[in-house]
Amino acid sequence: MSNSKPNYVYKLVPSSSPVPLDISKLPARLPVSSLDQESGFIHLSTSVQVPNTLKWFFAEDNSVFVLRLPYDSLEEEKIIRWEDPKAEVCGPRGGEGMFPHLYNGFKLGGDEVDSIKLLEQVDGTWDKTIENVIEAGWLVY
Template identity: 85%
Template sequence: MSDSKPNYVYKLVPSSSPVSLDISEIPANLPVSSLDQESGFIHLSTSLQIANTLKWFFAQDNSVFVLRLPYDKLEEEKLIRWEDPKAEACGPRGGEGMFPHLYNGLKLGRDEVDLVKVLTQIDGTWDKSIENAINDGWLEY
């Protein structure tokens, strides 16, 4: 992990999942992915890792929900661990370093999430959508 801590970490969720864009409608516990269930923790990404997470895990999706989690609260509660990715799960990911993982009994919902947005592929890639999210100010690089 770099010396500077992020303001936010992000959970990417398929658009087929039952997630509301209205934060007041987010339940206390959203369903978690089978990968998260098998791992025993919730896989997260920093803003800089989102592009490759989309590439490796969401290449076939047209759109995804992006759940934004304020980092400081999770760190204060000692719920985040920075760990290297398992190469056998997604292939080589050179230069990405350590990933944030949420260890809180697989709980992800309104207490952890402060914003939900949608990213949609534009012209077959995620690049423009990520750029737009950065320019709109909700995805911090």
């Protein structure tokens, strides 16, 4: 992956979480996962990282909400950092093994998210689902 700036970053949320698909009904602050609370930030992925995040962390889930966040405003507010998954090593934007992490007091809701998709596995894998959202132009770097 290049060091170019992404247009969007993505938050994957288990479908058991209370996320409305209607963006106008998205609250100002969604509940925070225990992983995010323990880490001290909200874990995000780039479009290139979403397929492996789905396969590694959501393999047992039949469906997952994916929230799309425009990147520019997060960068302008200086609330996003590029780090390894444990936030131990900072690196260049989009570098190998670097993930976008949101540091804004766990605020993730209507002000940060511009679109939501409920993705569902097809034939027990995420492959076809990922292909479909890429082809539709929703999952973009």
